[in-house]
Amino acid sequence: MINPTYNSVHNKFKLNGFHFSADDMLRVAYSFIKEGADFQKPVGNFFLDWFDDKPYLEVKTSGTTSAPKLIRIDKQAMVNSALATGDFFELNPGDKALHCLPTNYIAGKMMFIRAFILGLDMDFVAPSANPLYNNDTFYDFAAMVPLQAKSSLAGLKRVKKMIVGGAKINPDLEKQLMKVSTKVYETYGMTETITHIAAKLVGEKSFTVLPEVTISYDDKNCLVIHAPRISDEVIVTNDLVELVNENQFKFIGRYDNVINSGGIKLIPEEIERKLFDKIEPRFFIAAKEDKELGEKVILVIEGEKLELENTLFDDFDKYEKPKEVIFIPKFKETATGKILRKESLE
Template identity: 55%
Template sequence: MNRPDYHFVHSSFKLNGFHLTEDDLCRIAYSFIKEGEPFERAVGDFLLDWFDKNDYIVMQTSGTTGEPKPIRVEKQAMVNSALATGAFFDLDPGIKVLHCLPTQYVAGKMMLVRAFILGWELDLAEPTSYPLRRADAVYDFSAMVPLQAQHSLDKLHKVKKLILGGAKVSSALAAQLQQIPTEIYETYGMTETITHIAAKRVGEEAFTVLPNINVSEDERHCLVIDAYTLCNEPVVTNDVVKVISDNQFIWLGRYDNVINSGGVKLFPEQIEEKLSAYIDRRFFVKGVPDEELGEKLVLVVEGDAYDIPASVFKKLGKFEKPKEIVFVEKFAETNSGKVIREKSMAVA
């Protein structure tokens, strides 16, 4: 089957209830930029970039583990990503979809690309923490960050199929989401792989990759992604994983976050998941230099100091319990709201 190119706009595509062609979208883009709300201006900017003469888009990486940097992403690779998402999640032309992510970032851009290519009826909503507050319709599909899902628990039944990305779904949130009839998936991906390349049902352990993607481990046990329809060469990540097969893996944590405390390797993300049900503020755990242990485990909590009872740590293993608790008034974060651990510790 011939793959559509990036100028293709499916005949079933609608934006806010209106059938639109490429020319229509360019006119709408100018209108959004001139008269729209800030989130609509971002949509307008992307539409003009998408339909210009270039065969690529320039995007910024997230900056979670280093300085954000611009990268070129081929538009055809974005089309290929959209097709893979449609096949994996069984998303047919004509479905009604809510777009409530900021279009400045890759996930928001890809919701638009999927709609053009797959023929969705797309409604734009302001990308707030409460995306379903004014939603009257029932949607077949949407994409959110976990915080949006957390603030929409009473209305998520209005979305039949939902994908979550941008941050890990905590065990506490996962337990709440499993009580909702919506089909909900946690995704794995990054700007370099043009949003998600794998997904799992919330509550499951292993991610399954999308079509035309294979995964393996390097010598550090970090994930290597071979996605020939998306990237010209394999993407070597800093995510420590357990690869089950060439299309399934279990995510363990970030290689650059691993703590070696007295010869024991500790994965902060696993410890944080155990604590997430007991600490109602933003927090993370991190290793800091220690003469005896090499690194000691420290719990870093955002906000004013308060007494944290010992019972909070009851589910942690012997080596997982923090040796110290540090309070930081305000965490450093990326433009997309992800906590930058190193910079946050620098102001402690």
């Protein structure tokens, strides 16, 4: 079978109920740019970029681990990513999809590319906290960030399969999503991997990679991704993982977040997992310089100062126990709701 190219548009593709060819999409683009709402203008610019003669697209990274920057991604690699998603989630031409993400970032762009390439019948709505509000349509597929998923719980019965990415699903939301009839998948990926390269059903411990992706880890136990149809280069991440087998891994935490306290290496995400059902506001574990220990563990909580229970750290070992609690009125975060730890502390 010959793979479609980036300037192909599937004959089953529909946008808000209407089929458009590649030429039609350019007319839609000009209409969005000249007369569209604020959320439609970047979509118009994306359509013009996608259907031009350049074989690449310039995409802004999310800025989770460093300042946001523009990177070039091969358009055919994005097509290959869309095909892999279609295979993994068993999406078929004519399936009804909901697009409710901003198009400034890779996730929003990829929803359109999946629709063009796989022939999805896609409703595109303004990004909002609750995109299913006042919407009675039934969908085969949707993509949301955790905040949207949380606000949409009551309406998810009208969605068959949904991917959630952009930020980690916290344990409280995971429990709620396990109760809905929707098959909800948490995704793993980044801009450089053209959104997700792996996914797991909520409630499962391990991520499973998409077709034609293989994984390993380096000498720091950080995930290494081999995805030749998406990237010519091997992608070395800063994510500490435990490999289950050649197709599955468990996410442990970020290497750059590791705390060295008195010679003991501590992973903040593992400490946070012990606290998720004990602290209501958002929080994270971080390090602070210490004369004796080198670094000490601190607990950072969003919002007004509150009294913590005396038994909060009873099941922690000596080095895990936070030596200080800091309250910050409002955390800094990415556009998808991922907490920027260093920026929030600063």
